[in-house]
Amino acid sequence: MTFAIADSGNDAELHATLASLSAQLCQRFDAVVTCAPSRAEAVTHALLFVRDSINVRLVAASAPASLLELHQLALEHTAETWFGVILAGDRLAPQAVSSIQFTLAKWPDAAVIYADEDWIAEGQARCKPRFKSAWDPEAQLGFDLLDGLCVMKHANVLAAGGFRAEFEPAASYDLRCRVAMPLPCSQVRHIPSVLYHRQVPPIMDAGDTRQAVEAYAAAARRVAAEAAFRQTGMAAEVLPSPIAEFVNHVRRPLPNPAPRVSVLVPTRDRANLVRTCLDGLLRKTDYPDFEVLILDNDSVEPATLSLFTELAADPRVRVLRVPGPFNFSTINNVGVQASTGEVLLFLNNDIEILDGGWLREMVGEAMRPDIGCVGAKLLYGDGTVQHAGVMLQSGPLAMHVCRTDGATDTGLDGRLAGTRDYLAVTGACLAVRRSVFEQVGGFDGEHLPVAYNDIDLCLKVNDAGYRNICTPFASLLHLESASRGHDHVSEEKQQRAQREQAHASTKWIDRFEHDPYHNPNVQLDWLTGAHLAHNAGQRWQLAR
Structure with missing residues (x-):
């Protein structure tokens, strides 16, 4: 199993994520940290604090790169069976890897495994838990059920084509949809435990926040429209939910003629x-x-x-x-x-x-x-x-x-x-x-x-x-x-x-x-x- 971490340029965020890897109860995993050329020295220093029992590799890009390009670079440098992404600043619960390994032993035919999550606020306070359901394709189309801790078979990720820049800033959502949606429900397994802790993002200007939400929601609707078409072979209109604009309403077409x-x-x-x-x-x-x-x-x-x-x-x-x-x-x-x-x-x-x-x-x-x-x-x-x-x-x-x-x-x-x-x-x-x-x-x-x-x-x-x-x-x-x-x-x-x-x-x-x-x-x-x-x-x- 390999976790990809794209360096965000913030030393504290990288150290927090790496520390959560060192704290894992099960050490049977690798990590690939990717970074821009200018950050190679700082990242190398951060890796010195990771436990020796964990195989962590640094892959520096040949030129300045976006986070999406760094994630794709990590994917290309992964050889293990399972692949997952941890955003710099986010953390895994100590039992995260052992829980994944237990789930794999219980359901060896699984191709995607995901878990619950919460947020860590200032002062390490835990808040905003997201308690998810078992695999639900409708929830995935609506609001990325697989977000957070999600590991996928590496071969499936490569077969799906990896990350696609044209769906930024929802490219990770796009990849998870392309990997998971075609699978039988029995091959997507949920761990009902909070194993992923998100970093509360820095306070942004209200206008910038609104713009970021609208940009993600628009990209996510394009992702859902394509995924819905792949699901049924019929085009579906995707609108923002009238209750929450970041949730997708996939409006299914009626047959022609409409059934009585x-x-x-x-x-x-x-x-x-x-x-x-x-x-x-x-x-x-x-x-x-x-x-x-x-x-x-x-x-x-x-x-x-x-x-x-x-x-x-x-x-x-x-x-x-x-x-x-x-x-x-x-x-x-x-x-x-x-x-x-x-x-x-x-x-x-x-x-x-x-x-x-x-x-x-x-x-x-x-x-x-x-x-x-x-x-x-x-x-x-x-x-x-x-x-x-x-x-x-x-x-x-x-x-x-x-x-x-x-x-x-x-x-x-x-x-x-x-x-x-x-x-x-x-x-x-x-x-x-x-x-x-x-x-x-x-x-x-x-x-x-x-x-x-x-x-x-x-x-x-x-x-x-x-x-x-x-x-x-x-x-x-x-x-x-x-x-x-x-x-x-x-x-x-x-x-x-x-x-x-x-x-x-x-x-x-x-x-x-x-x-x-x-x-x-x-x-x-x-x-x-x-x-x-x-x-x-x-x-x-x-x-x-």
Whole structure:
């Protein structure tokens, strides 16, 4: 394993990085330090303080060189199997190399390994931890999941063409995308431990900072556009996220012609909710071809029956009677059999449409061949987040990511600003291709009539080889459980909820015990949000 360090011209920064190499518990690695000709003497002196057991080589450029050119020079002078870059001034945790070696022993087919990170401020205070998920191509396109400590097989880096100057100042992001994105997910491995400490950069003029951020963001969007094209073979528009301009919104194109979407809305009375939901669907939604199936589960109120007659006058709307005890899974399965769309959109009747482009966003994602279920960002009436993806914890607990964060917050690790992979998303607003839904047998009406049916569906879809994602660029209002009420209001509902929870726990115990998208350094609480886990080892302040 070889780490490349490009000298920045600052002696203190170089000494800090080299000292972290000397402090490694495992000494089985090399380092290549590259520098401009004028810095050769100073760098040679700095290398004298590195432990003798570490093989450190100096390669001086033949002429003045940029940091990117120095990184490329180090790559060309590397012969080891693994290659990584450490920026001068940044530091490795003492257990960094040993953790990488352990990961390689556990997963010998890995081609990329990356870890969590934080920052070291003045006075050596640790701050701003970035607790990452398992490999997530959507997160990589959105905001460089592999940034920080990332080692890649040297042969793969060379095959990708090394660093490309035309993508500066995002050339390192470009290289990581070209190396990792084509790989099977099993060959990109995450170490859920903070092994890389970034140096807090010097204070810059506000105008200079703004210019640097804009330059990087613009270059990163070009990187993401090329990577998205390589991923699917179709050009995608890449825009800055409206929540954080440094996060990319990869807008996937719709096929031509756009596939028909069947929107399935179960209800029992609640005319006020249905009217609001259908008004948004029929009047606000900008999509060329969709049908709405209102799945009527024994409505009796005159206002509801009158509304059904009114809505059925629209050729896009059908009312399908599905009598019997409320069973969300069975009702939707019956609706699917009567529908005609290539894409199925399961929608609760207590959803309110906020903008016209939500369905285009979800269908563009759902039509990708490797994507299974697609979820949306759902907001409470007060504007806080109700759902932006589901993480599983032991219990079993299906925890909504960033719940109660503000609608314009970026969320922990930017999860509310860009599209992300999850094991599951809520069925309150879920898009999936009909072929995928039928392949896994639909919802489980026998064991999961009300709760956990969406989790079960998503996990079956994941087991079938598809990735489930949630896009914050489809944002809707959700009055949660307005129709059926909450499960604690009656003994009968509590018993039913307990049976469903027990079934989900037994069937999917391995997923609830280990969700790869949930970083074990973070504990999710339904009421108070994300907190550091008791075993995190360091007391950081979690930033939202």
